[in-house]
Amino acid sequence: MADLLQFLVSGITVGAVYALLALGFTIIFNASDVVNFAQGEFVMLGGMITVFALAAGLPLGLAALIAIVLTAGIGVLLNKLAIEPARGAPVVSLIIITIGASIFIQGVAQIVFDKQIHRYPGISGDAPLRFAGATILPQSLWVIFGATAVFVALWLFFTRTLTGRAVLATANNRLAAALVGINTRYIMTLSFGLSAAIGALAGLLITPITLTSYDVGIPLALKGFAAAMLGGLGNPFGALVGGLLLGVLEALTAGYISSQYKDAVAFIVIIGVLFVMPQGLFGRKSTERV
Template sequence: MSELLQFLFSGVTVGAVYALVALGFTIIYNASDVVNFAQGEFVMLGGMATVFAHAAGLPLPLAALVAIVGTAAVGVALNRLAIEPARGAPVVSLIIITIGASIFIRGAAQLVFDKQIHTFPAFSGDDPIRILGATILPQSLWVIAGAVLVFVALWLFFTRTLLGRAVLATSNNRLAAQLVGINTNFVMTLSFALSAGIGALAGVLVTPITLTSYDVGLTLALKGFAAAMLGGMGNPKGALAGGLLLGLLEAMTAGYLSSQYKDAAAFVVILAVLFLMPQGLFGRKSTDRV
């Protein structure tokens, strides 16, 4: 029982991170139909920039803020410099552009930062909390609380504010949104900034647990993408459910089957979802007009 609970804790922690990455995919996909494979690099940037800003003498909260704002700026730059100029390009080209961007960011990070593995102190100490025979790190609670906060804030933003509704309108139908006077270019910029900022926040929260280095982005991007697919691409609720489910699956695979194949869970899930329910758990059925 305590064993299962232990796996649950670690699954939910990792799952919360995947959910945040998947949410980043979802926001950009909704705004621009682009699957942004550079999403994992935002997580890496968040962690690495915090490490270096902290080492440069900034207090941790300020360092984290600098990292998140800086990464959001990188997201905006990615949109302005690489995605917008390629508007209307075929899917292959867009995929290659975002993969190129991810390789570029990784290469730049390796120069600007370094190739070492880094971490910074956990926010509220390293003493594990005991619950029913299982333990959980205080930092895990930070991760989970952070994810919950982001989802609630976004939900409020999308349903209660005019700007949030403008983003939803743009993702529904770009041309129609333009016609009713929504500045869709600004919506795109906002989406990339939000998505990059959320990625960076995930990086800040999880670095004390998983450590970080310049090359952690790719795996996270693939896992987050798997989570988004599992929940149904383009659906924020799906991103949350998909992320948590994937984290739990991984933790259970590692615990009960084989830790070597824990990473395989994500990809087996992708294939199973595609074979059995291509729309994902929460995706809408889409039809084409002729």
């Protein structure tokens, strides 16, 4: 029982990060129909910028803020320089562009930062808490808290604010949104910025647990992508469920079956689900129009 609890806690912690990644995929996909494989780099940047800001002697709060703002800016640049000019390109080209962006950002990071593995202490220290026989890092709670806060804030944003509704309208039908006067280019910029900021937040929260280096982005992006597809691309609720499900399944596999194959779970599950539900768990079913 204590084992199970332990696995669930670590699963939910990792799952929260996957959910934030999946959310980032979803926000950008909704605004632009692009699956942004560079999403993992935002997580890397969030962690790395914080590391180097701390090393420069800044307090954690300020370092985190700088990391989030800078990463959001990089997200906006990515949109302006690589995505907007490629409007209307086929899926294959868009995949190559965002993977290219991912490699490019890694290339810059290894020069600007370094190739070492880094970490910094958790927000509330690194002394584990004991609960019902399971040990929990206080940072895990921060990760879960952070993810919850993001999802609640986003839900309020989408349902209560005019801009949020404009984002939803754009996701639903870009042409119609443009026709009623929504500036869809602005929505795209906003979505990239928001998505990058969410990625950075995930990165700076998880770094004390999983460590970071310039090349952590791609594996994270793949997991986040799988989580987003699992939930159904384009659905924020699906991103949450897909992320958590993936995290928990991984932790249970590592605990009960084989830690070597824990990374396989994501892809076995995603292939299995797509066989049965080609649009993911909560994806929109599309009718062919001819």
